Amino acid sequence: xxxxxxxxxxxxxxxxxxxxxxxxxxxxxxxxxxxxxxxxxxxxxxxxxxxxxxxxxxxxxxxxxxxxxxxxxxxxxxxxxxxxxxxxxxxxxxxxxxxxxxxxxxxxxxxxxxxxxxxxxxxxxxxxxxxxxxxxxxxxxxxxxxxxxxxxxxxxxxxxxxxxxxxxxxxxxxxxxxxxxxxxxxxxxxxxxxxxxxxxxxxxxxxxxxxxxxxxxxxxxxxxxxxxxxxxxxxxxxxxxxxxxxxxxxxxxxxxxxxxxxxxxxxxxxxxxxxxxxxxxxxxxxxxxxxxxxxxxxxxxxxxxxxxxxxxxxxxxxxxxxxxxxxxxxxxxxxxxxxxxx
Amino acid sequence: xxxxxxxxxxxxxxxxxxxxxxxxxxxxxxxxxxxxxxxxxxxxxxxxxxxxxxxxxxxxxxxxxxxxxxxxxxxxxxxxxxxxxxxxxxxxxxxxxxxxxxxxxxxxxxxxxxxxxxxxxxxxxxxxxxxxxxxxxxxxxxxxxxxxxxxxxxxxxxxxxxxxxxxxxxxxxxxxxxxxxxxxxxxxxxxxxxxxxxxxxxxxxxxxxxxxxxxxxxxxxxxxxxxxxxxxxxxxxxxxxxxxxxxxxxxxxxxxxxxxxxxxxxxxxxxxxxxxxxxxxxxxxxxxxxxxxxxxxxxxxxxxxxxxxxxxxxxxxxxxxxxxxxxxxxxxxxxxxxxxxxxxx
Numbered sequence: 001x002x003x004x005x006x007x008x009x010x011x012x013x014x015x016x017x018x019x020x021x022x023x024x025x026x027x028x029x030x031x032x033x034x035x036x037x038x039x040x041x042x043x044x045x046x047x048x049x050x051x052x053x054x055x056x057x058x059x060x061x062x063x064x065x066x067x068x069x070x071x072x073x074x075x076x077x078x079x080x081x082x083x084x085x086x087x088x089x090x091x092x093x094x095x096x097x098x099x100x101x102x103x104x105x106x107x108x109x110x111x112x113x114x115x116x117x118x119x120x121x122x123x124x125x126x127x128x129x130x131x132x133x134x135x136x137x138x139x140x141x142x143x144x145x146x147x148x149x150x151x152x153x154x155x156x157x158x159x160x161x162x163x164x165x166x167x168x169x170x171x172x173x174x175x176x177x178x179x180x181x182x183x184x185x186x187x188x189x190x191x192x193x194x195x196x197x198x199x200x201x202x203x204x205x206x207x208x209x210x211x212x213x214x215x216x217x218x219x220x221x222x223x224x225x226x227x228x229x230x231x232x233x234x235x236x237x238x239x240x241x242x243x244x245x246x247x248x249x250x251x252x253x254x255x256x257x258x259x260x261x262x263x264x265x266x267x268x269x270x271x272x273x274x275x276x277x278x279x280x281x282x283x284x285x286x287x288x289x290x291x292x293x294x295x296x297x298x299x300x301x302x303x304x305x306x307x308x309x310x311x312x313x314x315x316x317x318x319x320x321x322x323x324x325x326x327x328x329x330x331x332x333x334x335x336x337x338x339x340x341x342x
Numbered sequence: 343x344x345x346x347x348x349x350x351x352x353x354x355x356x357x358x359x360x361x362x363x364x365x366x367x368x369x370x371x372x373x374x375x376x377x378x379x380x381x382x383x384x385x386x387x388x389x390x391x392x393x394x395x396x397x398x399x400x401x402x403x404x405x406x407x408x409x410x411x412x413x414x415x416x417x418x419x420x421x422x423x424x425x426x427x428x429x430x431x432x433x434x435x436x437x438x439x440x441x442x443x444x445x446x447x448x449x450x451x452x453x454x455x456x457x458x459x460x461x462x463x464x465x466x467x468x469x470x471x472x473x474x475x476x477x478x479x480x481x482x483x484x485x486x487x488x489x490x491x492x493x494x495x496x497x498x499x500x501x502x503x504x505x506x507x508x509x510x511x512x513x514x515x516x517x518x519x520x521x522x523x524x525x526x527x528x529x530x531x532x533x534x535x536x537x538x539x540x541x542x543x544x545x546x547x548x549x550x551x552x553x554x555x556x557x558x559x560x561x562x563x564x565x566x567x568x569x570x571x572x573x574x575x576x577x578x579x580x581x582x583x584x585x586x587x588x589x590x591x592x593x594x595x596x597x598x599x600x601x602x603x604x605x606x607x608x609x610x611x612x613x614x615x616x617x618x619x620x621x622x623x624x625x626x627x628x629x630x631x632x633x634x635x636x637x638x639x640x641x642x643x644x645x646x647x648x649x650x651x652x653x654x655x656x657x658x659x660x661x662x663x664x665x666x667x668x669x670x671x672x673x674x675x676x677x678x679x680x681x682x683x684x685x686x687x
Contacts (some may be wrong), residue, residue, distance in 0.1 A: 027647070032452075043650070059481065067656065068650075068651065068656060070647060086651055087378065110647075110651065112645075112647065128648065129427055150428075151645075151648075153645055167643070167644075167645070192637070192641050192642065193639075193641075193645065195645075207622065211637055211639045211640070212637055213637075238634050238635045238636065239635075239636070239638055240635060240637045241638050241639075242638065242639045243645070260638055263639075267543065305620055305637060305641075305646040305647070305650040306638050306639040306646055309649075309650075309653060310648065
């Protein structure tokens, strides 16, 4: 890498930078399902919203928590943002109406994951207090509390399929048509700590990413276990980095991985190919997301704590959010036919 | 989207027109009849792979697919089961006309970094240079959203999150009949739109006929797959395969175009599931430490976020008395990690 030694290029992929930068590491990114409003939660306690239009990012609004914010989710109608974090609560922010944010969910420990389930009209929150809680946003008590085997680390919902990843490599599969019972509890197919999850668009299974630079492609039904496989990624030389984010493309159903190595890649699990590898950013990518039509891939480049506190210098730490507009060839699954002669 | 039309008819072998009930059997047939190395009887996955194998391993050239009908002997055309069969052959076999344009479209090799193209959903995302300069300073107080709530961009064609619920055929089959739920309002009945099963049989991807077989195909673009769940991380060595990151910065767009999964067959002929035998000769090891391969984040007991939150600056003093399990775990890990001495570098 020729740029080493000099000031590292924060943006080797020449993506578009969302400005102004957040003040500290970004913990989650979420696009509105209805528009190109991007929300980022940050370790500086802020939840910020930008509108991405016509080739520029327009800062729109922000709210703050009392502690670092860890997760965010949009309501399906695109009116409201939920954010949860280390203050052990989830705030509901009626962004479009300009209303005040209010607390709609409480936990006994930081809230690591949240998701809005439109089919149930409920919010689900997963916490390090080892519970999953369902919230009707009008009541202060949870509709249901589901005990988890360990602290919640990752969660993905594609109704009625929901998978929760916890510490100790538990993966708990729920059928949300019957959310009070675990549909299945399995050990992660990966041997190391679960970092991120993404339910297949067809709900037949899920992707799981671990701290050991590996992604598992896992099917839920027993009859499909033979299709499971894992693959390595986000490694360089002797370093094995965490896979921090997994996002399916909403249209093509290929997926992106992003890791602590600062790289992000697009993959097609069906042809088992990497569709595109991007240049490594000088800092980790802790989170990423596609917008609703898959025309924008947003990723944050900032320190994710993967090398501990000793490698964090608050004075020089940089946080950026970049937008990449994927070419179709990058995100469209490769047809598995090759040359055809006319 | 872009998926090949499902055939209702029997599958057939492009090379000899024999019909089969199952594509798996067809693939077996092709490997045994048409893709077998005549020297060592190794079964390859494609004709091209077989030709390359014969050329590289046995120094012989094969130009014709064995046991093939005369006009279908080419090793250039890549056939794997029913994949890759030219439209005209398909049409002739099934007596139906297929739209040739769709076939042609599938063949094009994605170019590296074409100029911005309209995305499939029809929305044009502007080219990068068009991005504006830095917008005005961030101002939370200013909330333009309030100014124009009614004018929202038209919803994207495929709003992801609002997509109608697709039933879970496989999963639901194993479920007890739906039980009464806990009180939930607006619970819609599960819709029964046809589930599109993304996961068709996944085939080892065959590579496009590589013109120069001698090219040291680095494993780079491949999916370093280790098949099947169980053997995931344990049995598969920490072979530091040529990692994604080793792409030269000068060309970030190393497209895997054409270099496929089964391309591993062309080298020394190792099984496809094994990371390709590249120049990379790192000895397999099960202990990261044993081989100087290590996890950058290696704390199984705690996530990065938990570690970060354990910093004093994030501690809220009035609540520290409330020691729940997480805090306890955090404290334990802090002390442990201090003692353990984190990895250098």
